[in-house]
Amino acid sequence: MKTYKIIGMMSGTSLDGLDLAYCHFWNKKNKWEFEIKNTKSISYSSEMQKELKDAIHLSAEKLIQLHNNYGTWLGEQALNFISETNLEVDFIASHGHTSHHRPELGVTFQLGCGQHLANASKKTVISDFRSNDLALGGQGAPLVPIGDRLLFGEYDFCLNLGGISNISFELKGRRIAYDIGLANMILNYITRKIDLDYDENGTLARSGTINPKMLKKLNDLSYYLLPHPKSIGYEWFLEEVVPIVDVTKDSTENLLHTSVHHICEKIAQQVALNANKNHQKLFVTGGGALNTFLIETLKQKLDSKIEVVVPEKILIEFKEALVFAFMGVLRSEREINVLKTVTGAKRDSSSGVIFLPN
Template identity: 70%
Template sequence: MTTYKILGLMSGTSLDGLDLAYCTIWQEGHTWQFGIKKTKSVSYSKEMQTQLKDAILLSADELLKLHNSYGTWLGEQCDLFINDNGLEVDYISSHGHTTHHQPGNGLTFQVGNGQHLANTSHHKVVCDFRTNDVALGGQGAPLVPIGDRLFFNKYDFCLNLGGISNISFEHNGKRIAYDIGLANMILNHITRKEGLDYDAGGNLAKNGKINPEMLNELNELEFYKLPFPKSIGYEWFIEKVVPIVDGTEDRMENLLCTGIHHVCEQVAIQVKANQKKPGSTLFVSGGGALNDFLIETLQEKLGNSVKVIVPSKQLIEFKEALVFALMGVLRIEKKTNVLSSVTGAKRDSSSGVLFLPT
């Protein structure tokens, strides 16, 4: 039995920062096990936040420069984390940061050059997990459902509330997963306009009232009517959502309250549509799980037939980094780590590219 000591890296659409999770991962029989041993979150400076947010506007050569410099920065953060904690690391498994996601055009791009990361950290790196699936005709997203299936299969539904909300569940022996729609992306956009990074615990939203016109406009977005598999990226948010939010004149508290009700209504619609039995369990992770008002609102909209399960703070915050660590292990073992039932690709794949330090 091989136990992998692997450092998983994740940077999500909410642009909060970089999550690092040092994990042990091993297989007992047919069951995969994990331990999260050390974690760290590195907040982005305002400058880096802006750089990553606006990367979509860069020329090709400027984008590649960012790809390299961000890869070097990731390597520096890993080197610091490993040395500070005296860690033994077999591999670093990095998601990078998605700047472009247009699967309909056969395009997805995550900055964070693997060679720069490997050279700076002095460790072997697995990264670029989405490109292969898109080349196979898939959405290249969501990827976390492989972790839901292998690590968290005792729950009926796994919901991730990052910048975007996505869900996964078993259906006729296959894992189904897709982006539901908005989560922290809309809430953080509202608070950042007022100079706040986020609404801690949803306390501001809790003191707000629903803006019915804005709620209706958000609920009517075309994406919600599309069949799965489906995914969205920052481009969709900028084009379709920002005009609605910025075009609504109201107090920040009311905008946040409306945003939360919208997120929860869309999640509830999907859970109820796919629920097979009363008393189902919905396992919630991602930054949105720390928003108490959001979780209360979600439970309200689901009623008694679905129990919302919020795990430990460590698992909420580092589940995605853990899953990318798992994806790295599966790639090293040449086992499936991207499911075509989730992405719509021609076939399952073992995706990711290995970079050796020089």
């Protein structure tokens, strides 16, 4: 029984930093199993955070330059991670950092050039997991549902609370998944106005009250009316959400409290629409799962028949890096790792580009 030894790398829309997860995978009796052996999180400097956030405004030339430089930086971080703990690695699977996501235009772009990453790390790299799906007419997102199906199939719903909230579940034998809407992106945008990276445990949000006008504007965003498959990116947030936050003159606590209620209302609506039996389990990961006020609010808004399962911290923080490592395994085996029922593409695909070090 072969054991794959992979590093998964993930940088999310919340811009917290880079997650690295060293994982082992093996297929036992036709079922994939895994173990997260080692992890590391690297916070972005304020300069790098700004560079990645503002990449959307760069010229093509400057964007490619950042793509290459960031790829080299990723490779250096991987090399350090390997040498610090003397890891035995088959290859690296990197998501990169999404700078552009406009699937309606057939455009998505993940910073972090795979060739630069491979050269700097001295390891084979699999990256660029999204562009093939766009070429097949899909959204190129979300991608994590293949991991939800094959690694976390015991849960009825898998909810990820990163910068964006997305959900994944089985419906009549088909995996369905889509971006619900906002999560940490709006919360972190509000706290950064007072030079705070994030609202730890939702403490500030808990002390606030709802701003009814802001809540209505957020709830009325047209994205929520679109059918799935659907996904959003930073562009949508800048164009549709930031103006609502900026025009609302209220305390930080009230802005956060209102945003948490909005996030949880939209999630609860989607779970209620798709719940189909008496007792179901909702598995919650991503940084938002560490926000105790958000989780408490979500439980209040969900039907009592839905059990919210928040796993150990390592899975909360590194599930996405784990799944991209797993997607790399599937790609190396030429097995399906992107599902058409999730993205709306013409067909399922085995996506990801393989780069050999030079």
